[in-house]
Amino acid sequence: MTPSTAPERRLHVVSGKGGTGKTTIAAALALALAEEGRRTLLVEVEGRQGIAQLFETEALPYAERRIAIGPGGGEVYALAVDAEKALLDYLQMFYKLGGAGRALRRLGAIDFATTIAPGLRDVLLTGKVCEATRRRRPDGRFVYDAVVMDAPPTGRVTRFLGVNDEVAGLARMGPIHQQAQAVMGVLKSAETAVHLVTLLEEMPVQETADGVAELRAAGLPVGAVVVNMVRPRVAEPNGEPSDGPAAEPADVAPEALAEALRSAGVRQPERLVGPLLTQHADYAERQSLEAAQRAELTALELPVRELPLLADGADLAGIYRLARRLRDHRW
Structure with a gap:
């Protein structure tokens, strides 16, 4: 201590x-x-x-x-x-x-x-x-x-x-x-x-x-x-946790996502694009809500300890x- x-x-x-x-x-x-x-x-x-x-x-x-x-x-x-x-x-x-x-x-x-x-x-x-x-x-x-x-x-x-x-x-x-x-x-x-x-x-x-x-x-x-x-936060491509807000769903092009999946060896990637974008939207919304709650706690002017x-x-x-x-x- x-x-x-x-x-x-x-x-x-x-x-x-x-x-x-x-x-x-x-x-x-x-x-x-x-x-x-x-x-x-x-x-x-x-x-x-x-x-x-x-x-x-x-x-x-x-x-x-x-x-x-x-x-x-x-x-x-x-x-x-x-x-x-x-x-x-x-x-x-x-x-x-x-x-x-x-x-x-x-x-x-x-x-x-x-x-x-x-x-x-x-x-x-x-x-x-x-x-x-x-x-x-x-x-x-x-x-x-x-x-x-x-x-x-x-x-x-x-x-x-x-x-x-x-x-x-x-x-x-x-x-x-x-x-x-x-x-x-x-x-x-x-x-x-x-x-x-x-x-x-x-x-x-x-x-x-x-x-x-x-x-x-x-x-x-x-x-x-x-x-x-x-x-836990989603990691960036370099493996480090992201400290910023998640990208908005509109920032993720369906065609680019399908091409990335295809390059990774995924068959019929178009079938996964919709579910993945939905999951991403949910994640972005949760990150936004959690950021707002963190701000509320910070306003209390008390030590804040986070546990996983x-x-x-x-x-x-x-x-x-x-x-x-x-x-x-x-x-």
């Missing part, structure tokens, strides 16, 4: 519109941050067990468990945060109600509380993630060098991260107020960055722009925009390939 005088980001919140691959990017980022001797914690808060599926392991428990070794030789741990168990931790930590909390659980009171008060669930989830970010060893060093949260989608992430601001305003004093302030202190600090995953398509880019505006208005630190599943489309899908080998790409950037 490139040296910098800026504070090191320790909590990386990864969000994005559904279908953009935010869980895959969160996993790849956790691997990328696992440099030699470093430990990264990858946290899931939505209960989907997406991380376990990506790493081809059994369902994650409410316990931090090592699941991978990063490309840089560090360790990646994972945790699936459960709101009910996080509430038991909270009751024990601040009110020493370990036994009473378990009794409430048996009575179903905890499940009832987290169901009727969705905001309470978000408080518990963000609180657990921030606790892991702040946790230190007996020698004073952090237990984890970086924490990566696979967060809710873009449309909900600002409310999810900002819920403790509301709680701090409602509870003017006491442990609840102090805990909410401590959590927001972490989330709004220079140690935190909210990264948004998108595609070069109109709806995901628009949702990303809206998400950036909401996060900035809430005082939450925005990190980078990760453009996922970028399809994985031909074989987001399997474990693919996640490691993405992680190696992400290691080239500072996070």
